[in-house]
Amino acid sequence: MRLLATAAVITLSSIAVAPALAQTMPVAPSVLPDGTLLDVTATGKTTRVPDLATIRAGVVTQAATAAAALSDNANRMSAVLSALKQAGIQPRDIATANVSLQPQYRYEDNKPPVITGYQATNNVSIRFRNIAKSGAILDALVAQGANQIDGPNLSLDQPDAALDEARVDAVKRAQARAQLYAKAAGLSVSRILTIAEGGEIAGPPPPMPVYRMAAAKAADTQVMPGESDVTVTITVRFLLK
CATH class of the missing domain: 3.30.70.2970 (Protein of unknown function (DUF541), domain 2)
Incomplete structure (x- = not known):
């Protein structure tokens, strides 16, 4: 039996939408499954305009x-x-x-x-x-x-839907990466053993107000929301055979 521990991490900018979740990867069982373990950390994202x-x-x-x-x-x-x-x-x-x-x-x-x-x-x-x-x-x-x-x-006032989209994207990214590693090692993905969510990633500082000069009057303050990524990071443990 072989043991392969691999981690791949993607960091993407995002807006802060909720307190980060602190979860710990489950402890490996005392009796390991018949196969190779692969840990993949991936970040999924979706884009929203702050409201x-x-x-x-x-x-x-x-x-x-x-x-x-x-x-x-x-x-x-x-x-x-x-x-x-x-x-x-x-x-x-x-x-x-x-x-x-x-x-x-x-x-x-x-x-x-x-x-x-x-x-x-x-x-x-x-x-x-x-x-x-x-x-x-x-x-x-x-x-x-x-x-x-x-x-x-x-x-975001209502971030739940955006977070769920990011979670789905994170799982897809983790699965695709697991397939890549398994193929490179001459193995195949058998199943997922555990999934742990690492929380939403805080993004860059929020945009500052933009000032626009108008004729014959003081500057008007403008706040430009732009677009930002909502991201969720997960760690998935796969069993390869």
């Missing part, structure tokens, strides 16, 4: 006292939240991401730090279900006092 953008936006204010910094921040943040409501963003798509109050210090040689004021920060996470409108809404937020924006993080 959900998540962006963090908020207000950072500074004042001489903590109370003044918080008060100013609350007033500006109220205007930002009102702008989101007027833009049609539903409450379920707005969540507080961070609230903080930090003292600001002045440092001098051989002297203890001196508090010079306070900085208040309030950020919300916003989900845009219409990506085409997200840039215009961000411009409106800035006009209402938002001075901190991070994102977008592009994803």
